[in-house]
Amino acid sequence: MRKLNLTKPICFFDLETTGINVSKDRIVEIAILKVYPSGEKESRTWLVNPEMPIPPETTAIHGITDEDVEDKPTFKELAPQVVQMIEGSDVAGFNSNRFDIPLLAEELLRVGQDLDLKKCRPIDVQVIFHKMEPRNLSAAYKFYCDKDLVNAHSAEADTLATYEILKAQIAKYEELENSIDFLSEYSQHFENADFAGFIGYDDEGHEIFKFGKYKGKKVEDILEKDKGYFGWLQNADFPLYTKKVLTAIQLRKLSL
Structure with missing residues (x-):
């Protein structure tokens, strides 16, 4: 499998949240896999107290309950560590352009953290997948890596799988340049001034x-x-x- 051609670090990240409303919902888990140009990797995963109830229908998807996060730090407490890890890096995720990046931007603004995510070149692995082989993360992992995704909707498992899928996509498709600039541009549906597309x-x-x-x-x-x-x-x-x-x-x- 080919190594990513990086000019600076890239942070693969995934959020589990209380719901899908970018303005109102909160993070309950965040995982970041930071990959350096040398190929060295650094990974952190945090459970987060969202300071609001987690709806049962959401718990049914990711398995995180109110009891799991009641004694965990709030996002405001964790934000400096998150910013420190992402700052100066590009970002990548699965459906990240439409959900994870907009929601993370909201959380950072809410707690007064001045991290301009617009300066991070975004790669949405789902967009590349849907353009090349229209389907979901588990199917992508099976298709590109020939592995079953165990613990799907665990932020850590989803993040690691997303990293492996991107490397496999670059190896499979000759037309995909091993360049963050190219991959970021290719994985955009539309260019927007804001993250939510308004x-x-x-x-x-x-x-x-x-x-x-x-x-x-x-x-x-x-x-x-x-x-x-x-x-x-x-x-x-x-x-x-x-x-x-x-x-x-x-x-x-x-x-x-």
Whole structure:
């Protein structure tokens, strides 16, 4: 199996959470596998007290109960270690562009940690898998590595499997360059200004709304035209990172 061609470390990570709402749900487990250009690996897994109940239907998926995390540190307590591990690295995961990265960004902002995940080149192994062999993590592990995924939905098992799958994908497909820049670009569905996909770009690189009554319209134009819309967005139930992007656009507009 080919070694990843890295110019800096890459962190494969997986989150188990209280649910799938990026704005409201919390992390209950996080695993990070950091791979260095030398091939050396470092792995950490933390159970996290989400400071909210874990719904039974969610426990049924990942097996983590309220009792499992009641005496564990909160994300605010763990965040400095998480930031220290990820900072200066690229990031990779399975369905990470649509879920894990947006939710991690929310948790970091919520506890005041200034880690700009936009500076981390993201690789979503699921996107590569779906483009090459449309299916899920267990099927991908069986297909690419010829192994059964034991303890699926355990963050540590999922993270290790994702790392092995990416290396197998590079070995299998000649058209996949062993380059983080290429893999990051290839594993994007769409480029967005925020992580949750509420703010996109038009063909000229201007931020546009991707939802609601102003869908397809330039953000700057709407913030100028509809003075109350910015305030409504900031008070509505949108992810913190989306609000941060909107604030940056508003400040940029005001400084012109």
